[in-house]
Amino acid sequence: xxxxSVQTTLLNCLFDYQDMEAYKDRVKxxxxxxxxxxxxxxxxxxxxxxxxxxxxxxEDLKSEICINADVFVVIGIxxxxxxxxxxxxxxxxxxxxxxxxxxxxxxGHHMSGAYLEQLIHYLDDKEIYINVISxxxxxxxxxxxxxxxxxxxxxxxxxxxxxxxxxxxxxERGILKNIAEKEGYKQFAIPSNIGGRYSVLTPxxxxxxAVSGIDIRSFMDGAKNAALELKAVDLMRNHAYQYAVIRxxxxxxxxxxxxxxxFEPSLKKFHEWWMQLFGESEGKExxxxxxxxxxxxxxxHAIGQFIQEGSPILFETLLHFHEIDGDYDVPYDSRNEDxxxxxxxxxxxxxxxxSKQGTALAHAExxxxxxxxxxxxxxxYHLGYLIYFFMKACAMSAKLLEVNPFDQPGVEAYKKKMLKxxxxxxxK
Amino acid sequence: xxxxSVQTTLLNCLFDYQDMEAYKDRVKxxxxxxxxxxxxxxxxxxxxxxxxxxxxxxEDLKSEICINADVFVVIGIxxxxxxxxxxxxxxxxxxxxxxxxxxxxxxGHHMSGAYLEQLIHYLDDKEIYINVISxxxxxxxxxxxxxxxxxxxxxxxxxxxxxxxxxxxxxERGILKNIAEKEGYKQFAIPSNIGGRYSVLTPxxxxxxAVSGIDIRSFMDGAKNAALELKAVDLMRNHAYQYAVIRxxxxxxxxxxxxxxxFEPSLKKFHEWWMQLFGESEGKExxxxxxxxxxxxxxxHAIGQFIQEGSPILFETLLHFHEIDGDYDVPYDSRNEDxxxxxxxxxxxxxxxxSKQGTALAHAExxxxxxxxxxxxxxxYHLGYLIYFFMKACAMSAKLLEVNPFDQPGVEAYKKKMLKxxxxxxxK
Numbered sequence: 042x043x044x045x046s047v048q049t050t051l052l053n054c055l056f057d058y059q060d061m062e063a064y065k066d067r068v069k070x071x072x073x074x075x076x077x078x079x080x081x082x083x084x085x086x087x088x089x090x091x092x093x094x095x096x097x098x099x100e101d102l103k104s105e106i107c108i109n110a111d112v113f114v115v116i117g118i119x120x121x122x123x124x125x126x127x128x129x130x131x132x133x134x135x136x137x138x139x140x141x142x143x144x145x146x147x148x149g150h151h152m153s154g155a156y157l158e159q160l161i162h163y164l165d166d167k168e169i170y171i172n173v174i175s176x177x178x179x180x181x182x183x184x185x186x187x188x189x190x191x192x193x194x195x196x197x198x199x200x201x202x203x204x205x206x207x208x209x210x211x212x213e214r215g216i217l218k219n220i221a222e223k224e225g226y227k228q229f230a231i232p233s234n235i236g237g238r239y240s241v242l243t244p245x246x247x248x249x250x251a252v253s254g255i256d257i258r259s260f261m262d263g264a265k266n267a268a269l270e271l272k273a274v275d276l277m278r279n280h281a282y283q284y285a286v287i288r289x290x291x292x293x294x295x296x297x298x299x300x301x302x303x304f305e306p307s308l309k310k311f312h313e314w315w316m317q318l319f320g321e322s323e324g325k326e327x328x329x330x331x332x333x334x335x336x337x338x339x340x341x342h343a344i345g346q347f348i349q350e351g352s353p354i355l356f357e358t359l360l361h362f363h364e365i366d367g368d369y370d371v372p373y374d375s376r377n378e379d380x381x382x383x384x385x386x387x388x389x390x391x392x393x394x395x396s397k398q399g400t401a402l403a404h405a406e407x408x409x410x411x412x413x414x415x416x417x418x419x420x421x422y423h424l425g426y427l428i429y430f431f432m433k434a435c436a437m438s439a440k441l442l443e444v445n446p447f448d449q450p451g452v453e454a455y456k457k458k459m460l461k462x463x464x465x466x467x468x469k
Numbered sequence: 470x471x472x473x474s475v476q477t478t479l480l481n482c483l484f485d486y487q488d489m490e491a492y493k494d495r496v497k498x499x500x501x502x503x504x505x506x507x508x509x510x511x512x513x514x515x516x517x518x519x520x521x522x523x524x525x526x527x528e529d530l531k532s533e534i535c536i537n538a539d540v541f542v543v544i545g546i547x548x549x550x551x552x553x554x555x556x557x558x559x560x561x562x563x564x565x566x567x568x569x570x571x572x573x574x575x576x577g578h579h580m581s582g583a584y585l586e587q588l589i590h591y592l593d594d595k596e597i598y599i600n601v602i603s604x605x606x607x608x609x610x611x612x613x614x615x616x617x618x619x620x621x622x623x624x625x626x627x628x629x630x631x632x633x634x635x636x637x638x639x640x641e642r643g644i645l646k647n648i649a650e651k652e653g654y655k656q657f658a659i660p661s662n663i664g665g666r667y668s669v670l671t672p673x674x675x676x677x678x679a680v681s682g683i684d685i686r687s688f689m690d691g692a693k694n695a696a697l698e699l700k701a702v703d704l705m706r707n708h709a710y711q712y713a714v715i716r717x718x719x720x721x722x723x724x725x726x727x728x729x730x731x732f733e734p735s736l737k738k739f740h741e742w743w744m745q746l747f748g749e750s751e752g753k754e755x756x757x758x759x760x761x762x763x764x765x766x767x768x769x770h771a772i773g774q775f776i777q778e779g780s781p782i783l784f785e786t787l788l789h790f791h792e793i794d795g796d797y798d799v800p801y802d803s804r805n806e807d808x809x810x811x812x813x814x815x816x817x818x819x820x821x822x823x824s825k826q827g828t829a830l831a832h833a834e835x836x837x838x839x840x841x842x843x844x845x846x847x848x849x850y851h852l853g854y855l856i857y858f859f860m861k862a863c864a865m866s867a868k869l870l871e872v873n874p875f876d877q878p879g880v881e882a883y884k885k886k887m888l889k890x891x892x893x894x895x896x897k
Contacts, residue, residue, distance in 0.1 A: 119770030135584050136591040150767045152824060153733055154817030155795030156563050163564040181824075182766055184807045185799060185817070192800055220806050297725060297782050298759060305581055317771035324772075324779025331726060331775060331782060333761050338610055339578045341883055342547030343745035347752025347759060349879030354725050354759060354782075367583030371613060372620055378648050379612045384891065389582030389613070392891065396580060396609075399887030402896065407882060451777030454835060455769055459827030463812065463820065468830065 061276065064286045064441075068276045071440040076272075081447035083234030084432060088242055088264040088425075096258060099244065102207070102227070103251040107143050110205075111167040113252045116149035116186045117174035117245075119317060119452075120237025121209075125249035127314035128241070128424050131307050132255055142254020149173070149186030157186070161193060169194070170252075174209040174245055176231055178217025181456065187217075209244050236447050238318050239432050242425070256421045263425025271433045281430050284412065285437035291356050291410055292330050292442070298355035300348070301334040304397050305365060305419065309336050318431055322439045322446040329442065338396050349407045356410040360427075361397055362419035365390055489704065492714045492869075496704045499868040504700075509875035511662030512860060516670055516692040516853075524686060527672065530635070530655070531679040535571050538633075539595040541680045542588075544577035544614045545602035545673075547745060547880075548665025549637075553677035555742035556669070556852050559735050560683055570682020577601070577614030585614070589621060597622070598680075602637040602673055604659055606645025609884065615645075637672050664875050666746050667860055670853070684849045691853025699861045709858050712840065713865035719784050719838055720758050720870070726783035728776070729762040732825050733793060733847065737764050746859060750867045750874040757870065766824055777835045784838040789825055790847035793818055 075082055106113060115122055126147050138144050148160060171194060173187045194202040208221040212230035221228045229244035240246065242264050251257045273279040276286065288299065299319070301312050312334030323329035333355075335344055348357065371392070373385035384392065405411045416423045439446035461468055503510055534541060543550055554575050566572050576588060599622060601615045622630040636649040640658035649656045657672035668674065670692050679685045701707040704714065716727065727747070729740050740762030751757035761783075763772055776785065799820070801813035812820065833839045844851045867874035889896055 118767070123771065135587045150770065151732070151734055151764070152766060152817050152821035153735075153793075154797040154819075154821065155793050156734060157797040157817055158795045159563045161797070178807065180770075181809075181820075182770075184809060185812070185820070188802055188807055188809060189797070189800060192802065216807055223806075297780055304579070306579055306584060307581075313771065320772040320775040320779070324775025324777075326778065327781055329775060329779040331761075331780060332772070333759075336579070338580060338883075339546070342578065342608075342610075342880060343551065343741065344748040344752070344760070345883065346877045346879040347748040347757060349752075349882050350754065351748070351752025351757040351879075352725055352759060353755055365581075365583050367586045369582040369585040369589070369617070372617060374616055374620065378651075379606070379616055379644055381609075381612060381616060384613070389580050389585055391582075392609075392613070393580035393582065395890045396883065396887045399885075399890050400883040403882035403886045407879070449774045451774040451779075451835070452770060454777050454831035455766075455773065455824065455828040457827075458831045459824045462823045462827050 060290055061283065061286050065276050067441065068282050068286065068437065069274050071437055072274045075436055079234065081234055081236050083232045084239040084242065086268065087232065087235065088261060088268040088429060092261065095244065099248055099251050099257065106170045106252050109168060110170045111143060112164060112169045113143055113145045113249065114169055114171045114190060115145060115147050115174065115249045116171060116183055116190060118150040118180055118182050120240050121174040121245060122147045122150055123314040123317050124241025125246040127311040128246065128250055128255065128260065129253045130310040131419065131424060132421060133253060135307065139254030142252055145249050145253045149183040152182055152185065157189065170205045170207065172207040172209060172248060173217065175217055176211050176237065177215045178210060209248065238321055241428060260421040260425040263422035264429045267426040267429035271430065281434040282437050285434045285441060287412055288330060288438050289441040296354060296356050297331055299330045299332050300355050300357045301332065301360060302337055302357055303360045304337050304393050305362065306336050306339070308360065315431060318435050321449050322435050323442055323444060325444050325451065328444060337400060341400065348404055348409060353408055356412065357404055358412040358414060359397065359401055361413065361415045362423070363415065364418040488718055489711065489714050493704050495869065496710050496714065496865065497702055499865055500702045503864055507662065509662055509664050511660045512667040512670065514696065515660065515663065516689060516696040516857060520689065523672065527676050527679050527685065534598045534680050537596060538598045539571060540592060540597045541571055541573045541677065542597055542599045542618060543573060543575050543602065543677045544599060544611055544618060546578040546608055546610050548668050549602040549673060550575045550578055551742040551745050552669025553674040555739040556674065556678055556683060556688065557681045558738040559847065559852060560849060561681060563735065567682030570680055573677050573681045577611040580610055580613065585617060598633045598635065600635040600637060600676060601645065603645055604639050604665065605643045606638060606648070637676065666749055669856055688849040688853040691850040692857045695854040695857035699858065709862040710865050712862045713869060715840060716758060716866050717869045724782060724784050725759055727758045727760050728783050728785045729760065729788060730765055730785055731788045732765050732821050733790065734764050734767070736788065743859060746863050749877050750863050751870055751872060753872050753879065756872060765828060769828065776832055776837060781836055784840065785832055786840040786842060787825065787829055789841065789843045790851070791843065792846040
């Protein structure tokens with residue numbers, strides 16, 4: 042295990058490593074199943090492939106965009122935007138944008154008319170590029186937003202609009218592919234054997250991340266190292282598989298909710314990416330842990346009471362990065378009315394890390410199993426690693442649950458009802 | 470029932486109104502218990518009291534602040550900021566701030582050193598006022614942020630700092646009360662018989678909301694009407710109590726998670742206020758529904774699969790506002806490559822409302838009980854109403870569960886561990 046790895050430790054686990062041993066053979070079998078599968082498992086080796094040409098192409102385009110635009114509008118839903126938004130928010134400043142990039146706005150993932158009206162108004166005095174991301178191009182939310190923004194671009198830029206519209210879609214078929222071919226839009230391919238929620242390490246995530254100013258080579262280096270290290274077939278040497286097995290054991294013990302928790306507010310959207318990955322991969326056939334998330338210490342004063350003393354239905358996965366860029370020291374105050382001078386000179390990040398320790402201990406004592414995932418640094422490299430770690434763990438976890446990690450049959454249900462209502466067709 | 474009321478309807482409920490009838494007497498008994506209690510029930514009649522002087526004072530101060538500042542920094546955690554942030558975000562534009570107000574930033578609810586460093590840098594070229602909100606003044610996150618920002622104000626404004634620091638705290642005692650008295654800061658009182666998560670309708674919420682540009686008289690009018698209407702002791706005439714009873718029935722049937730869902734992204738923070746209210750009121754003695762939330766249709770492409778087909782542990786509460794300011798029409802496109810011309814001329818809000826209907830039907834068919842709460846309009850008046858509705862429902866619901874709706878003993882656990890770690894004291 043190198044220092045790049047995710048370190049998994051456990052508190053208050055109701056099982057010992059012998060329980061885990063019992064999973065060894067099953068894990069091995071699933072490992073080879075996944076490695077040898079041709080069914081939507083393209084993401085497994087994608088970070089190991091040679092992407093030099095792709096990186097150059099994205100970086101060239103990124104330079105062009107940052108010179109010619111103030112805002113980059115990404116149109117996509119679900120796996121088409123959650124990953125990029127997650128990494129962007131985790132690594133961008135709390136106020137403003139990275140100096141290496143420009144503002145990136147994500148739309149087409151809901152149907153608020155108020156939002157769209159205000160967005161168009163906001164864009165009116167800015168130069169823009171748009172990037173529509175959809176495998177098929179037929180999802181209503183994304184298709185409607187693209188219809189609006191494409192016409193808007195044509196009105197704003199006339200014949201030049203074609204140079205400011207980028208399409209990320211299936212390399213061979215689909216509505217969006219056809220439009221891109223006909224109009225001559227610049228295209229990026231979503232590999233056909235990689236599903237939406239496993240696609241952030243492809244152009245789906247890479248172009249928006251590059252434009253937002255993130256170092257995509259470092260990001261993909263992290264993913265590549267994870268892809269190498271997490272090829273270990275031995276459960277005892279593979280932390281992703283260990284995480285999957287722990288989840289499975291806790292699920293079988295009756296826990297129904299997994300709560301991902303971080304202590305840095307910039308990770309809030311990263312949690313949402315994680316929720317889709319696990320919720321959509323496992324929530325089928327009436328099975329699966331319900332994935333939810335919290336940002337501490339904010340939420341310790343909201344849902345903390347429930348975690349500590351409420352219904353014993355959940356376990357917690359604490360995500361911790363040892364190093365975070367930027368910090369602030371507690372100042373000395375001669376008045377000391379708050380009695381906090383004993384903390385003067387210590388840094389907020391240090392105190393925050395202590396609150397993480399305190400929280401883990403308090404929750405474990407309260408009877409909540411606590412999984413701790415520790416990474417060295419909150420940066421592009423380690424987020425690339427962590428994303429791959431979670432994808433590998435998720436595929437294993439879903440297979441242990443005996444469901445297909447790569448489909449999402451239930452997502453169609455609301456769409457069908459909505460379409461019938463919109464077309465005034467009978468509901469049954 | 471007036472048109473101001475929350476309309477409660479149910480889909481796929483596994484009980485009929487006879488089940489509800491059985492609660493009538495218990496609800497009546499709890500109603501009178503709450504009405505006659507002196508224990509932290511000050512919020513029940515607070516909106517009915519005469520607040521003219523308070524409103525005038527807040528509005529005068531608001532005018533002063535908006536003339537002299539660009540940013541209003543609110544320092545508080547839990548109930549000291551979740552309510553104001555919820556209403557502010559729900560009613561503010563997606564880009565920028567209301568023209569009647571200025572930017573409001575909420576800090577002191579976490580301990581990220583990176584955030585604090587960047588905030589201070591962000592404030593450097595702006596004029597500011599700060600408002601620290603805490604009953605005791607001893608919560609670490611808030612106390613540390615106040616220590617930093619108070620010194621910052623003194624450095625920036627010298628003797629004038631005293632005129633730009635506002636304290637909202639206990640009217641009689643506590644660290645913060647003492648500091649405010651000594652320094653001569655402007656003070657607002659948190660009524661001592663109103664707890665944090667029930668306090669948004671007091672100066673705790675009203676001052677930040679006024680400064681952000683929201684009409685607090687209209688907001689409090691809504692709350693007042695709710696306080697009048699929801700005094701109905703008869704379960705069959707009180708929608709708040711009906712909501713409480715439905716939750717209790719579903720909980721007793723084995724559901725362990727309640728998911729609050731909206732279709733307007735600006736309600737995201739409102740959900741977080743709701744989560745604290747219910748999670749902290751009910752999550753004790755190993756009981757309580759786990760409160761969680763989603764924004765659709767975004768999250769239909771994230772956690773929608775789980776809701777539709779995953780573990781049958783949850784029911785859903787759909788929050789819907791019939792009117793929302795701002796909308797956009799789907800444009801006609803002669804190319805019609807996306808096949809969406811049948812929607813041309815219809816508005817996004819209308820389609821969004823249809824997706825709500827479709828979602829409710831699909832989830833109900835999938836076996837998920839769906840509670841629908843419908844309000845006329847997304848505005849200050851109706852949010853005031855809705856907040857009171859939820860508080861009244863929550864107190865009833867916790868009492869039905871036989872737990873104290875007004876304490877939060879479990880929140881102390883992590884603080885104690887953290888303090889021992891920070892002071893190097895033995896953990897046991």
